[in-house]
Amino acid sequence: MKGGGLFVLAWLAAVWPSALAAQEWPVRYVRMIVAASAGSAPDVICRLIGDRLSPRLGQQVVIENQNGAGGNLGATVAARAAPDGYTFFCGQAAPLALNQHLFKTMNFDVARDFDPVTLIGMSPMVIAVNAKRGIKTLPDLIAVAKAEPGKLSFATSGTKNVPHLTAELLKSRAGIRMAQVPYSVTTQGAMDAVTGVVDLMIDGIPAVQAHVQSGSLIAVAVSVPKRVPGLEQVPAISETVPGFNVSGWFGLVAPKGTAPATIKRMNDEMKVVLSEPTLIARFSDLGVYPDADFQSPEAFGKFLQSEAELYGRIAAMAGFEKE
Incomplete structure (x- = not known):
């Protein structure tokens, strides 16, 4: 057999097993x-x-x-x-x-x-505020935070995670100061937001959804540009802070x-x-x-x-x- 034919056979021998394996997977x-x-x-x-x-x-x-x-x-x-x-x-x-x-x-x-x-x-993350705080919208929240620098407190499930990143970017982009209160138990953070131990919670939607539905918390914004199914009435942070997108x-x-x-x-x-x-x-x-x-x-x-x-x-x- 000529050299070219031997080369083709060698190539087929090398390639065929992997091609066959991929075809039959799994x-x-x-x-x-x-x-x-x-x-x-x-x-x-x-x-x-x-x-x-x-x-x-x-x-x-x-x-x-x-x-x-x-x-x-x-x-x-x-x-x-x-x-x-x-x-x-x-x-x-x-x-x-x-x-x-x-x-x-x-x-x-x-x-x-x-x-x-x-x-x-x-x-996506959601910002949910204690209903008795009188804050109905994200612009309201930013206005209160600017009027009372560092006095608003927010709960997150843990620290140095996506909820925390969301809060830090919001603080920077909106020019506000708020105090983080990290919780090892997410449900406790949500309950403290409901009872007023903290003013709000920034976390995933399941953490606060039941309290939003009951009216104990008010969802003022979600962290992604698109409206979220089931929370279509809640505006995106980017509608107040252009370009904001964390999830x-x-x-x-x-x-x-x-x-x-x-x-x-x-x-x-x-x-x-x-x-x-x-x-x-x-x-x-x-x-x-x-x-x-x-x-x-x-x-x-x-x-x-x-x-x-x-x-x-x-x-x-x-x-x-x-x-």
Whole structure:
């Protein structure tokens, strides 16, 4: 056989197994790592996805909880997995964009160690004010904060997270001062906003939604430019503070080097799952909203980079120190 024929045979021998593997994927269960404990909101979100993906893929999607280090443990386990198409990381904004600005040392790098698959959904923040405070709108809130510098207090679930970033950016852009009161238990922060221990809460929608519906808290603004389903009457912060856009979110990534055909198949199936009315309704209860603008791997990759840059700017402005 001539040299050219031998070259073609050698090339086919090298390429055919990987092409066949990609075509047949998956042939066994798919592991989806979640950087949160069982029963938590991130866990529920990823299980809702896994339950719907399994019949579409023809293989079981197994959720593996790896909680710790602010999400870094789960991300590290996923980053070190073989890029064979059988491990994915269902992660939130913290390990995928924020933590690089909070930790001196991390055992993974998002850009280096992961390939983007899709954005799962946005998780916007809401500003909810004690109804007895007399503050009905965001302009009202800003006016009171300027008249009483540093006297207004706001609850957040924890610190150095998306609710805290939202508050810090608002304070900077609106030129106001408010005192943060972080809570380890979200429900306690919401209840203290209701009873007036603090003046308001800045957090995810589920944290305050029941109190808003009861009239104990008044939702004056959401942190994303688009009106939020179920809270369409609540204006965006950007309607008062132009250009304001901060949100939590969830996304799906794969270990770097995962076959493009596998990523495309998973992306195609995820788009179908994320468009299912039953999933959208359940996600809405959890304060998560799919956004088709960032569901392609390319768009989600750019989103990851821009979110990391945004979080970094806010963290630096707020004086967050790496630990």
